[in-house]
Amino acid sequence: MDLSKLFENNQDHSRKKNGSNRKMILKKQIFSILYLESSKTIADLCHPVNVSIPTMTRLMHELINEGWIVELGAGESRGGRKPVFYGLNPFIRYILGIEISRKYTRINIFDLHNRPLGETVQLDIELKNAPEMLQGLKKELDLFIKKKKIDKSKILGAGISIPGLLDKKTNINYSFPNLGNLPLDSMFSELFEIPTFVEHDTKAIALGELWFGLAKNRSNVLCLNIGSGIGLGMIMKGELYQGVSGFSGEFGHIQMVPNGELCDCGKIGCLETVASGTALVSKAKKNISEGTNSIIKKLVDGDTEKIKLPLIIQAAHQGDQFAIELIEESGGYLAQGIAILIHLLNPEMIIIGGDLADAENLLADPIQQKLNKYTINRIRQDTVIHISELKGLAGLLGTIPVVMTNIFSQTPNIINLNHKLVHDTRSN
Ligand SMILES: [Zn+2]
Structure with missing residues (x-):
């Protein structure tokens, strides 16, 4: 199985693919749990993923060999052998954050522990000049990614925070018609050659506060x-x-x-x-x-x-x-x-x-x-x-949940799990 495709949309529903699809879904579930909860033992993972310990052990070995997961070390013993904790390899994939405002655009790249890779870059690009702005933004993004020495295919997704009247049913921004009458997510995905998800700026700030702030x-x-x-x-x-x-x-x-x-x-x-x-x-x-x-x-x-x-x-x-x-x-x-x-x-x-x-x-x-x-x-x-x-950071940080909730929602089994996990994390 080509796991570089772990987070690509798999549209092939033929029967021979069903077994590998199921395995892919299980692996995505493990990924989402470890992304949201940092570290888990094999036994901890069995219940939410609903598989036996031998199956989970096999899946984890594959994920380790493929570079997705790393062993974090042993925890406190609960009576028997000390349990081993596992977590995501934070550098196996990245998230690109883009905060577009009327007067400037800020960009940064985050690892899977949601840590920025260096300083945020602020570009003086005005949203009102959309066609030039888009080409300029693409150029700056490519340069930024190259400087970070990251392969573009390793970017799980880009999250965009943007002002204006953004219709979530059509993904068209009515305040900036010069962005084109296309759904913004597909327009940006095509432009950047990265799966891109768009959210209204104030809602991205709220997501930033929900995941990382007060x-x-x-x-x-x-x-x-x-x-x-x-x-x-x-x-x-x-x-x-x-x-x-x-x-x-x-x-x-x-x-x-x-x-x-x-x-x-x-x-x-x-x-x-x-x-x-x-x-x-x-x-x-x-x-x-x-x-x-x-x-x-x-x-x-x-x-x-x-x-x-x-x-x-x-x-x-x-x-x-x-x-x-x-x-x-x-x-x-x-x-x-x-x-x-x-x-x-x-x-x-x-x-x-x-x-x-x-x-x-x-x-x-x-x-x-x-x-x-x-x-x-x-x-x-x-x-x-x-x-x-978080002050001015909330909007850019909010692009992380914009990407990750969209990625998780592409697999139906994960969206419910995601909601449950976020809820469980909160009640701890
Ligand atoms: Zn008014």
Whole structure:
């Protein structure tokens, strides 16, 4: 059996292939368990895979010979011989992470222990120029993979996090029609020559928080992404909530100010127009040009056009009253929106992420204070508000679960197992 094909779609259903298909499925199950749970003994693996110890021993020997699995050493004895633990060879396959935002794209490669291979690379490629952007991205990716001395065929899959209205039924992004009217996953798979899976940026952040951040081992968590826009990723019953078409979580476009400013979406007075990073920057530009006193002016040498969100946050951390008030005001509007979420969904945790989360308590405190005002005590007490610990890393890390859950779901026996395992891991 050619195990280099362990994670390729096997469409051949002829009878003579059935035996090897079953073996392949069993091996994929072992792979998925060891990927999700790091290390297991042969006896531990028998129950979830539903095979006898001799069969499991045979499968494990094959997987070791083929390089997929390594022996990790002996554990504590439970009365008899010390059990031997096995784990995945982390370098047998890799995951390519691509986080596309409006202004830049970040890339990195992860091993099967989810560790990045060196520094993340940030490319200054703008999403609006899609055709040039795609060719540029392909070139940079090929170069990056070559530099890491990795054979492209060893990349299990690429995960893409992308902003915009991404329809999960068709995989078409309606906000960026210049990406082509093709399903994005097949378009990118063909372009990169790597199986590629696409997820909405805020949902990728929520997956990053669920697998690696504060949402780990939790069931009902809301992840806010406050940057140039305002998005919401919802973890419900331990899983990412999509909605009927994947358009859920457009939190930034609930109306906050009747007769307010025009939003990018075409509506008036959306939360984004008053509380996002973009809104903060335009408020700072306007007020400072009109004479408001702030150290931001000094930070940009008097050129208000140079004002960017990180500078406002920096000024606030330095105690600048104007910058602090801007962030407070944003927190107040956000709290009005979050109060609705708390009353509707009764979440156990709300994680505040995105660029504005760098303001830390200067943002979290006003949100908490205003929530005291806007929410019913009894309901609010169930919900803790936290600034993300992963910060800007959540989106890129979230591309790992985007790839792995898609890979696991290609084998029907694995998807149930995967859900069960993730659940079991949580209850430990
Ligand atoms: Zn809007």
